[in-house]
Amino acid sequence: xxxxxxxxxxxxxxxxxxxxxxxxxxxxxxxxxxxxxxxxxxxxxxxxxxxxxxxxxxxxxxxxxxxxxxxxxxxxxxxxxxxxxxxxxxxxxxxxxxxxxxxxxxxxxxxxxxxxxxxxxxxxxxxxxxxxxxxxxxxxxxxxxxxxxxxxxxxxxxxxxxxxxxxxxxxxxxxxxxxxxxxxxxxxxxxxxxxxxxxxxxxxxxxxxxxxxxxxxxxxxxxxxxxxxxxxxxxxxxxxxxxxxxxxxxxxxxxxxxxxxxxxxxxxxxxxxxxxxxxxxxxxxxxxxxxxxxxxxxxxxxxxxxxxxxxxxxxxxxxxxxxxxxxxxxxxxxxxxxxxxxxxxxxxxxxxxxxxxxxxxxxxxxxxxxxxxxxxxxxxxxxxxxxxxxxxxxx
Ligand code: CAA
Numbered sequence: 396x397x398x399x400x401x402x403x404x405x406x407x408x409x410x411x412x413x414x415x416x417x418x419x420x421x422x423x424x425x426x427x428x429x430x431x432x433x434x435x436x437x438x439x440x441x442x443x444x445x446x447x448x449x450x451x452x453x454x455x456x457x458x459x460x461x462x463x464x465x466x467x468x469x470x471x472x473x474x475x476x477x478x479x480x481x482x483x484x485x486x487x488x489x490x491x492x493x494x495x496x497x498x499x500x501x502x503x504x505x506x507x508x509x510x511x512x513x514x515x516x517x518x519x520x521x522x523x524x525x526x527x528x529x530x531x532x533x534x535x536x537x538x539x540x541x542x543x544x545x546x547x548x549x550x551x552x553x554x555x556x557x558x559x560x561x562x563x564x565x566x567x568x569x570x571x572x573x574x575x576x577x578x579x580x581x582x583x584x585x586x587x588x589x590x591x592x593x594x595x596x597x598x599x600x601x602x603x604x605x606x607x608x609x610x611x612x613x614x615x616x617x618x619x620x621x622x623x624x625x626x627x628x629x630x631x632x633x634x635x636x637x638x639x640x641x642x643x644x645x646x647x648x649x650x651x652x653x654x655x656x657x658x659x660x661x662x663x664x665x666x667x668x669x670x671x672x673x674x675x676x677x678x679x680x681x682x683x684x685x686x687x688x689x690x691x692x693x694x695x696x697x698x699x700x701x702x703x704x705x706x707x708x709x710x711x712x713x714x715x716x717x718x719x720x721x722x723x724x725x726x727x728x729x730x731x732x733x734x735x736x737x738x739x740x741x742x743x744x745x746x747x748x749x750x751x752x753x754x755x756x757x758x759x760x761x762x763x764x765x766x767x768x769x770x771x772x773x774x775x776x777x778x779x780x781x782x783x784x785x786x787x788x789x790x
Contacts, residue, residue, distance in 0.1 A: 398520040399561030399714060401527065402460040404725050405680050406453035407551035407670050408438040409765035411736050412744040414546050420741050421541065428546045433632035433664065437671030439739055440535055440550040441764035442750040445771045446473050447483050447781065449552035450533035451490045452767030456725060457554045458491055458529070465527045466556065469499040470516065472508035472532040472675040474704075476501060477779065479584070486781060487531060490769055505580065506628055506674040507704025508532070509553070510712070516557045517566055524559035531555075534674035536630075539588050540748065547631045549671020553679040562723040563686065563716070564698070570712040571611025573603045580705035587751070596705055600634065601641045603709025604701050608642060611711040619648055622713070623696035624685055625660050628703040629677045632664040638701065662688050669733060678702055686716070687726035694718040737765060 413436050418425035428434055440449070450471060458466070471484030482501035502508045509532035516528040533552035538544030579596035582589040604627075612618065619642075627635045639660050643651055663681035665688055667673075673680060678700060686693065693716040703709045739747065752774055753759055760773040772782040 397565035398517045398559045399565040400563040401556045401558040401561050402457040403555040404453050404456040405553045408440040409736055410439045410739050411436045412439045412739045416741050436669040437548050438550045439744050439747050443761040443764055443770040444766055446475050446533040447486045448769045448771050450531040451487045451769040453552040454531050454554035457556050461556045466493055466529045467497050467526045468528040470512040470530045471501045472512050473534055474505050474674055475535045504708050505704030505706050507702050507708045509675045510702035510710050520559045527556050527558040532675035536672035536674050537588050543593050544591050547672050549673050551670050551673035551676050553676040563720045564714040566714040569615035570710055571607040573606035573709045577707050599707050600703045605645050607709045607711040621697050622699045625699040626663050626678050626681045627701050629667040629681050630672045632668045635660050635664055687724055
């Protein structure tokens with residue numbers, strides 16, 4: 396028996412900002428963004444969207460596809476949490492009306508945390524094959540205005556139901572892990588934006604990939620040629636290319652052409668290019684881009700996953716695509732959502748970016764914008780208020 400993904404979906408902001416406008420504003424050649432880092436657009440969350448609403452809007456779609464009564468664990472993976480104590484997962488659990496006989500927790504290790512959620516859930520599901528785990532990963536990637544990281548911002552969430560009756564991906568047991576105490580990217584509690592040593596973060600990503608791969612192959616006996624496609628953590632789409640070329644080079648597979656290697660990752664980059672970084676959610680948005688856009692039937696194919704979280708932890712793991720997976724995807728819905736988003740001009744982008752919620756304990760209502768079914772409505776006595784709407788603007 397194998398455990399894996401029974402249902403999966405993503406959600407992002409209804410608003411985006413095109414990087415050609417950022418290039419103009421920052422007097423940078425647009426090619427640096429479009430080609431140098433491989434990003435075209437970035438999702439920009441309005442004031443009434445936060446990690447809870449991003450996650451709830453993604454999760455609402457997946458719980459319709461499964462027997463939700465069987466979900467007895469909710470894991471919320473994020474590095475943009477909204478409370479130092481209460482798990483963001485409790486809000487999501489409540490908004491979705493899940494069973495109260497449920498454990499709910501939040502996990503954090505930069506962009507790696509969702510992979511940790513998967514690895515913790517799998518043995519639990521094999522031990523309890525009648526139960527299901529809802530894993531949500533949601534983040535708002537935020538860097539300083541005018542900083543090198545600014546074009547790699549984004550926002551989004553992934554929700555997946557993991558179970559011992561997977562319909563989309565069945566995960567293998569062996570993984571390879573690498574951890575090292577480094578300061579490549581971090582966000583102290585008093586900061587809204589991350590500090591990042593960009594070049595060093597790329598170096599640590601690549602080092603962790605190689606080290607994790609070595610342990611994975613030693614433990615599993617799998618080889619590069621066993622894989623059909625690779626899904627990488629994607630802070631920006633060119634990072635996927637850098638990672639894949641680095642891996643091929645360092646394991647001595649320089650015989651593969653650039654074209655062949657790009658073919659192993661290209662489909663995974665499609666959504667991230669127009670959404671931006673979503674930290675913990677990004678690798679799984681890459682997985683959905685692959686499954687939903689591949690011209691080939693991927694059933695039976697082996698997929699490699701590399702999750703990297705600054706600080707740092709990297710893990711390489713693998714899984715097989717299951718026969719008939721296509722009928723469990725939300726491909727049309729996702730494509731339509733991305734096509735129908737609203738474009739922001741620079742002033743509108745900056746207004747969303749600069750909006751901050753008051754901290755005086757008063758009663759505040761957030762301005763109404765386009766959101767999914769759930770929105771962050773405001774604050775009262777330091778308590779966050781969420782609202783369920785009659786319909787999702789995307790439907
Ligand atoms: N036309 C085409 N390409 C151009 C160009 C032009 N006019 N100008 C520059 N470029 C290319 C550069 O040659 C470079 O390509 P290579 O990487 O192949 O050398 C690329 O564009 C980027 O240029 P720079 O290196 O000069 O870019 P930068 O210094 O402004 O910053 C960055 C790039 C470090 C990624 C920055 O955006 C950043 O700090 N981002 C946030 C950190 C991050 O994403 N790190 C990734 C690893 S850590 C991680 O994965 C965790 C996470 O999610 C944060």
